[in-house]
Amino acid sequence: MADPRKTAAAGAASSASTLILLQICSRILTFVLNQLLVRLVSPSVFGLANIQLELLISTILFLSRDAFRTILIRNECLATSSSTMGQVKISGARKGSTNSVHNLSLLPIPIGFTLTMAACTVYIRYISPEAMRFVPTFRVSIALYALGALSELVCEPLIIRAVRLGHPTWRVKAEGIGVFVKTTSTIATIVIVPRLNIASLQTYLVDERATALFAFGIGQASYSFVILAVLMVLFFQEYGVSDTLDLYIARPDSLRGAEKLKGTTRTIWFDRRTLSLCATMAQQGLLKHCLTEADKFAVARYATLEDQGGYALASNYGSLVARILFQPIEETTRIVFSAQLPALDCTTNQRTSSRPDLSEDAVERVGSMLCGLFRMHILLACCMTAFGAPLSTPFLYIVAGPRWALETSAPTILAAYTWYLPIMGINGIVEGFVQSVASEAQVNRYSRVLLVASAGFIMALAMMNVLVDRSNVMEFVLGKTALVWANAFSLAIRAAWCWSFVIAYVGRAATNKKHTFDVSPRAALPSSSTLVMFALVAAMLRVATPTLMPNTSQLSLTAHAGRWSALRLLLPTLTLTASCLATVLCTVILVERHQLQHALRSLGRAGNQTRKSQ
Structure with a gap:
């Protein structure tokens, strides 16, 4: 029987060129389609969608899932847990993992739900530009971005399992299709929807800003739903419907060994060592995200x-x-x-x-x-x-x-x-x-x-602002x-x-x-x-x-x-x-x-x- 660690390694290494090629093709397609989008919206709406709303969703996703994804695709997770758990053979979509490690991949979903509700509420009430709060489709667009974030978080157990099972190209394929659908649906909404004689729509799509905001929300939600759908289909084809849906059910492990000799069994829901490393990585991730x-x-x-x-x-x-x-x-x-x-x-x-x-x-x-x-x-x-x-x-x-x-x-x-x-x-x-x-x-x-890099960023920015204020030459050189x-x-x-x-x-x-x-x-x-x-x-x-x-x-x-x-x-x-x-x-x-x-x-x-x- 093949070692699951070798399976993951072989899948990663042997598909390195394929992964890079798939992602390059996907991003070139995105660039071509975005050329049409840039010419259809004003700079103010483009800035709102690509600075503020993208920052909102990237913050939610990064803080909810990045630490878990980084740690759970590593081989040490399996090695750590297998040394403390009883040797229970697991097949199907859970192969190569233990329940206590796999359960960690489910945590981004509740964490992300809580963070999404909090972040969207704070953004709408306190951070969003005053001029945009009165656009009829503003709150609808935020809701669509929130739905998109939650859909991507639901994908997380599938993405982690795909990498561990030696199928890293599955995520790339899903994201490639999602990017295509996102851009085309955004453009289609801007071009086609205002021409539809639907009274309820015309009430909201009162001008270019309202239409563009609604279109960006539709595009983001479409992107996330398509990724989830494609990954589900790939897992259904390879492992069946029941095994795939079983990935969303938390199951415990039983600790055996010395405890078993005393006639007792200890139930473990989360691998402590892996969870500790995830928590440490999450703390670092918060600082890194602020810097990035x-x-x-x-x-x-x-x-x-x-x-x-x-x-x-x-x-x-x-x-x-x-x-x-x-x-x-x-x-x-x-x-x-x-x-x-x-x-x-x-x-x-x-x-x-x-x-x-x-x-x-x-x-x-x-x-x-x-x-x-x-x-x-x-x-x-x-x-x-x-x-x-x-x-x-x-x-x-x-x-x-x-x-x-x-x-x-x-x-x-x-x-x-x-x-x-x-x-x-x-x-x-x-x-x-x-x-x-x-x-x-x-x-x-x-x-x-x-932390040192954060201090460096603040010091460099402050120094350059002082130079710009005091020197016309530096203002010309640095500008914005x-x-x-x-x-x-x-x-x-x-x-x-x-x-x-x-x-x-x-x-x-x-x-x-x-x-x-x-x-x-x-x-x-x-x-x-x-x-x-x-x-x-x-x-x-x-x-x-x-x-x-x-x-x-x-x-x-x-x-x-x-x-x-x-x-x-x-x-x-x-x-x-x-x-x-x-x-x-x-x-x-x-x-x-x-x-x-x-x-x-x-x-x-x-x-x-x-x-x-x-």
């Missing part, structure tokens, strides 16, 4: 709805690379790390008790994957910082239209995001590694690092981007500590000297010739683009004449960009070809070597 969403909290509190729209669009496009590439890689590697690596105390070189053995093959696979991913991220960082800032305005003009490119702060914020995103990408991998293998003591240690730079500084502190943790873990885990891996920042840097090429391209674009770009009045006038007239004005800038991009690609292919091939093979090799070891 600090910019949205500040923008939602102090910026106008129009400025929120510009910030939302810039962060939307700025995080496009993160959503399309970084996030799939982060989520996939987190599954691989959780499935293949145990907790290892980097200060004592001792594994925590009752942990699975750490194989040299696992260290080799993960070390090779980390080396490749770090190098790829550094190359992408060079591309983003070289091309992003000088081309933010023409990019937004082409993809979002003149209103967003010329009348909002989105281009300036997007330019700053191109420096923030590389740090986000690296941090996603190294922080995912820490959360996948850290012991409870190490999680507590990282919580202190988060101080939040982005403060976030980048805070995230860099987190990434630095996590990267040092990765170096220490890999160094102590690689007992075989033939399989040592240099995962330091210096090893991830491209060759000097590649770095020089990126520097020259960055300098050329920053000098030439302001000269070649038409001014704002020309672009505004040409926009009314038609899209092609505007594109003709941008043709010199686009030609220069294409030439620089071709030069960079040729240099990377010629100089970095072998390193890139190694990086791409590392994901596939993880799956192949895992299958051979079964």
